[in-house]
Amino acid sequence: MKSLTLKAPWGWAIIHAGKDIENRTWATRHRGTIWVHTGQGEDSSAFEAPAIKEALLRAPERTQGHWFLRGFVLGEVDVVDVHHAEECRKPDGSLCSPWAENDQYHWRLKNPRAFACPFPEVGKQGLWEAPVNR
């Protein structure tokens, strides 16, 4: 299964907080389901982002613990479109989503599905292939 490793807490935000754009410096032709893997690394400033804090408060209690996982596949989501910030910027400067960033490719994500039992996996760079049969 195609999989993407993200620093914490961004993977959690995709699966549990409605983060519908993944900002990347590179585009992909892949469309369809990917597994969302939270790596060992953390983006410490992201924990202070208002959208992340609000999402944690809104998250169902059973998934709040997934916040602390590192090195696990948390769930899956569908990649439905990829475009560059230059293509979606409106005249007022806003982008396609509150989660979207300037100067990045926007991977548009839909239908996040949380796994009831996240499982450990070793992450990799880029869009990597995780073994499906375990």
Ligand SMILES: [Zn+2]
């Ligand atoms: Zn966009």
